[in-house]
Amino acid sequence: MGDENMSGKPIYIGLLGLGTVGRGVFRLLQANKSLIERKVGGPVDIKKILVRDLAKNRGLQVEPGLLTNDPEAVLNDPEIDIIVELIGGTGLAADYVLKALSRGKSVVTANKDMMAEYGKKLFAEAEAHNCGLFFEASVAGGIPIIKVLKQSLAGNRILQIMGIVNGTTNYMLTRMSKEGIDFATALRAAQEQGYAEADPTNDIEGYDAARKIAILASIAFNTRVSFQDVYVEGISNIAAEDITYARELGYTIKLLGIAKDTSQGIEVRVHPALLPVTHPLAAVNDAFNAVFVQGDAVGETMFYGRGAGEMPTASAVMADIMDAARNFRHHVPGMIGCTCYETRSIKSMAQVVNKNYLRLKVVDKPGVLAQIAQVFGDNNVSLATVIQKETVNKKAELVLVTHDVVEQSLRSALASLELLPVVEKICNVIRVEGEGNS
Numbered sequence: 148m149g150d151e152n153m154s155g156k157p158i159y160i161g162l163l164g165l166g167t168v169g170r171g172v173f174r175l176l177q178a179n180k181s182l183i184e185r186k187v188g189g190p191v192d193i194k195k196i197l198v199r200d201l202a203k204n205r206g207l208q209v210e211p212g213l214l215t216n217d218p219e220a221v222l223n224d225p226e227i228d229i230i231v232e233l234i235g236g237t238g239l240a241a242d243y244v245l246k247a248l249s250r251g252k253s254v255v256t257a258n259k260d261m262m263a264e265y266g267k268k269l270f271a272e273a274e275a276h277n278c279g280l281f282f283e284a285s286v287a288g289g290i291p292i293i294k295v296l297k298q299s300l301a302g303n304r305i306l307q308i309m310g311i312v313n314g315t316t317n318y319m320l321t322r323m324s325k326e327g328i329d330f331a332t333a334l335r336a337a338q339e340q341g342y343a344e345a346d347p348t349n350d351i352e353g354y355d356a357a358r359k360i361a362i363l364a365s366i367a368f369n370t371r372v373s374f375q376d377v378y379v380e381g382i383s384n385i386a387a388e389d390i391t392y393a394r395e396l397g398y399t400i401k402l403l404g405i406a407k408d409t410s411q412g413i414e415v416r417v418h419p420a421l422l423p424v425t426h427p428l429a430a431v432n433d434a435f436n437a438v439f440v441q442g443d444a445v446g447e448t449m450f451y452g453r454g455a456g457e458m459p460t461a462s463a464v465m466a467d468i469m470d471a472a473r474n475f476r477h478h479v480p481g482m483i484g485c486t487c488y489e490t491r492s493i494k495s496m497a498q499v500v501n502k503n504y505l506r507l508k509v510v511d512k513p514g515v516l517a518q519i520a521q522v523f524g525d526n527n528v529s530l531a532t533v534i535q536k537e538t539v540n541k542k543a544e545l546v547l548v549t550h551d552v553v554e555q556s557l558r559s560a561l562a563s564l565e566l567l568p569v570v571e572k573i574c575n576v577i578r579v580e581g582e583g584n585s
């Protein structure tokens with residue numbers, strides 16, 4: 148590229164937020180400025196940064212005058228072309244993004260909560276003003292999965308997505324699996340490592356993963372899928388015994404975000420699942436994320452990397468900034484806007500078909516297994532495996548694996564089992580995924 152292409156007005160960025168991700172974006176632009184500018188075809192500079200606390204020590208050399216705590220100083224600066232929203236939260240962030248778009252600025256964000264709640268409104272505003280709205284970092288941090296779905300696999304009908312999209316829970320399940328520690332110890336370890344927040348609800352109850360899979364399902368199936376559409380179960384009920392027994396059966400337990408295109412509608416769910424140890428996602432450990440995508444043309448693909456953290460997330464944000472900057476230089480709106488051109492129904496969870504693992508505590512005496520088998524049979528649930536584990540004080544632990552069963556039938560069987568005097572407790576029920584079931 149000749150130097151004449153590097154001239155012209157710089158593309159000016161307004162950063163909203165200079166926390167973990169904002170700092171990463173600032174550092175990455177400093178470190179790779181010449182590479183970034185050569186690829187964009189002109190200078191790229193940060194013109195203003197919105198923060199709350201002007202006096203905070205950020206461990207960065209920020210030019211005097213760059214920081215402000217007045218949002219209008221950034222959003223209303225006519226020279227700023229791209230607003231990068233990294234303050235987090237929903238209402239205020241959406242308000243700032245709407246203002247930026249209405250003023251003709253393109254927006255880059257890492258904010259899954261805002262995209263999951265206000266995506267429709269934000270896309271409409273972006274389209275009305277011919278601006279770009281980029282959100283690669285909002286799902287799976289450094290893994291470029293949104294661009295893959297929107298561009299690289301655009302010619303495919305996407306059949307299914309299965310993702311480990313929450314690093315905190317994957318770290319916890321990995322520690323539980325490798326060290327046999329219990330849930331509470333694993334949570335403390337995740338908090339000590341800085342993965343889990345003081346209030347870990349969003350991660351461990353699956354809400355963070357649900358917001359991410361809602362975004363991915365919307366893109367994959369060209370229909371709006373919201374957080375409320377996602378069936379969610381977290382990992383707080385997973386015990387060390389479940390992990391041990393799953394391993395003995397040839398499985399590992401992962402928190403999965405699942406989106407499937409079926410003839411009865413779209414399945415979209417987040418829950419722990421037993422995955423065969425041979426499945427590519429089973430090897431994704433610690434705080435890593437991975438997204439497994441099956442398209443009708445490409446077949447099976449998998450994308451792996453760090454789902455959070457300063458520099459991995461900044462990597463995704465910077466790629467979006469560069470897309471927006473290139474579009475700006477070429478005077479094209481240049482976004483692949485909202486692709487939700489269809490309205491698809493969401494399949495009821497009661498209709499979902501899965502194999503299931505069950506752990507029961509039962510009375511240890513003759514005839515108990517027969518009674519339990521009868522309940523399953525009466526409800527059209529076929530059993531593949533029944534194993535009796537520990538027996539303590541005349542109470543036995545039973546581990547059962549069903550064949551594929553409609554969830555509704557399994558729920559009826561569980562309701563009847565709860566009424567059986569010989570069943571002391573249904574300790575856990577975990578779906579089995581990744582064996583080619585529908």
Ligand code: NAP
Binds near residue numbers: 164216
């Ligand atoms: P963070 O460390 O808490 O930083 C937030 C920044 O925004 C801070 O600089 C803060 O200013 C500023 N801010 C917050 N509210 C503000 C307000 N009302 N007015 C002005 N400034 C305000 O957050 P983060 O971890 O960087 O996350 C940013 C976004 O990226 C979130 O949407 C998050 O979900 C997403 N994300 C984060 C990660 C990650 O690994 N951290 C990964 C993927 C996506 P002060 O510094 O002055 O307090």
Ligand code: HSE
Binds near residue numbers: 342454455
């Ligand atoms: N809390 C998330 C995780 C990272 O543990 O993966 C931000 O989305």
